[in-house]
Amino acid sequence: MWYKIRxxxxxxxxxxxxxxxxxxxxIFLVFPLVMVFLKSFWGDDxxxxxxxxxxxxxxxxYWSFLNTMILGLSTMFILVVVGFCFAYMTTRGPMWLRTPLKICALMPLCAPPYIFSISLITLFGRNGMINNFFGLDFNIYSWTGVIAAQALAFLPLSFMMIENVLNSQNPSLEESASDMGASEMQIxxxxxxxxASPGxxxxxxxxxxxxxxEFGxxxxxxxxxxxxxxxTxxxxxGEGDFNMASVLSVVLMVPCLIIFVLHNYILKGKGYTTIVGKPTAVDPKxxxxxxxxxxxxxxxxxxIMVVLCFAVIFIGAFVKIVGVDNTFVWDHMLNMQSxxxxxxxxxxxxxxxxxxxxxxxxxxxxxxxxxxKGRHVMEMMALSGFALPGTVIGVGYIMAFNKPPFLxxxxxxxxxxxCAFRFLAVGVEAGISKLHQISIEIEEASADLGADFITVFIKVILPIMFSAFVAGFIxxxxxxxxxLSSVIFLVTPGFDLAAVYIYLTAQLGELGLASAAxxxxxxxxxxxxxxxxLLAKKTGLKSEKK
Incomplete structure (x- = not known):
């Protein structure tokens, strides 16, 4: 009996x-979205x-929707241009500039997106350091401030996507075009x-x-x-109106889905392969x-803005009011609530x-x-959390999991x-990419030698996929x-999270506490x-020795 079960x-x-x-x-991706959609059509009657x-x-x-689209499209346009410039310089620019520029482009990854609001207020607010120093009357509480903060916050996303495809391009294509008389701008x-259009x-x-x-x-x-x-x-x-919150969430979701479909449609059926099994030039011209x-x-x-923003945050953590009262204090760093x-x-x-x-x-x-059947459907479900606004998923979780059977x-x-299901896409895509490189013959050979599936999975597949596991975890x-955008809906009094704490203290004008946190x-x-x-490196060394 046990043998048959095994x-x-x-x-x-x-x-x-x-x-x-x-x-x-x-349950944890589709159901919350369905609840948001249903709530937008379901009233008391x-x-x-x-x-x-x-x-x-x-x-x-109407204006809220229009402003959101203008913000999204303008930031998108700015970061595609800026991200391309950074990526081009880090892949084809002078060697001595590549690493510093790459570090600068990736620095915003280490901090919450809304820290740029705190920095810009400190620099360009009513008593801002730059406004006071140059005698300016610049108003940061405006379109300029919002777009600048969003562009600085999401620079790493644009840079990483574009740099990846520029690194993968065959340099001999550009070199051949140059040899035939094409200018660099034409190339x-x-x-x-x-x-580079996929990236x-x-x-x-x-x-x-x-x-x-991102509403911070x-x-x-x-x-x-x-x-x-x-x-939303x-x-x-403020109002406890889940019906209108659901409507706003659905409206927020629609342009994201349209852009996602357009993205797949534009790339469908087109080839962008430039790396083949032939020797290429070592480096672009x-x-x-x-x-x-x-x-x-x-x-x-x-x-300059990225460096200034981070400098202001670090200084602000150790002074009373940066730019106004620069007395050194430890109070902000020692705050127990943060x-x-x-x-x-x-x-x-x-x-x-x-x-x-x-x-x-x-x-x-x-x-x-x-x-x-349905493997591609599962993959699309896993990617949906990445393609949809966190605000929508946060609202969906409130509605879906506030009563039995999912209390x-x-x-x-x-x-x-x-958080696990919203950010699932990276781990899934990393695992799929890894498995594309692993021949199924390895598993078949293990099975032919008498190993059952569980043994093969634990001793063969998991060690090989460890790097994908680490990528998903990190x-x-x-x-x-x-x-912030989804968890702020889900936190309860008495259980503060750092992202929510920083946002709320910044809104209250406690910039020193926000900077220290x-x-x-x-x-x-x-x-x-x-x-x-270090753990991944040591684990890799041990597995190699074995």
């Missing part, structure tokens, strides 16, 4: 995994379109940009989604300008002085990272090795599951530490990342 499990374990993972995706009628007739909502326009479009999609979903910067710097994400938050916390001057003219102001919030964030991030990495690794395996509201589990850990968060994230990399 044979059945060995034969059908992939399908059993697939069934369990499908149920998890359906049943089905109604009243809430949508209110949205389309009330002038305030960029007709070869480099068209071949550019992915950068545009991610920047747009993240910009319209618009809420702090927007003044009286309405935006959908902050309005205020609709729940040196950039011409004219192009280099233009690129540096775009990059230099951004570098320390407790950071501890909660680290605990949540570690648990969400571990859970998300396990689910992502298993999901990647069943998608790649499973032979059942999770008020517990840490609702936060863990929200990404989920970092983004959970910095995330940010500095501590950055330090802890860097320490955790260094520890994880």
């Amino acid at each position: 044979i059945f499990i060995n034969t059908h374990l992939v399908n059993i995994f697939a069934g369990g993972l499908f149920v998890l995706l359906a 049943g089905f109604t379109t009243t809430f949508y009628q209110e949205f389309f007739t009330y002038n305030y909502y 960029i326009r007709s070869i480099t940009i068209p071949l 550019i479009l992915k950068a545009a999609l991610l920047v747009f989604v993240m910009t319209i979903a 910067n618009p809420a702090i710097l927007g003044g009286r300008i309405p935006f959908l994400a902050p309005d 938050y205020l609709m729940i916390t 040196e950039i011409t002085p004219v192009i280099k001057t233009f690129l540096l003219a775009v990059i230099t102001p951004v570098v 320390n407790e919030a950071i501890y909660n964030s680290v605990k949540l991030s570690l648990m969400a990272g571990l859970f998300g990495a396990i689910v992502g690794t298993l999901l990647a395996y069943v998608i790649m090795r499973g032979k059942f 999770l509201a008020g517990t840490i589990w609702i936060l863990i599951l929200n 990404y989920t850990f970092m983004t959970t530490m910095m995330s 940010t500095v501590k968060m950055i330090f802890i994230v860097l320490v955790c990342l260094a520890s994880l990399k």
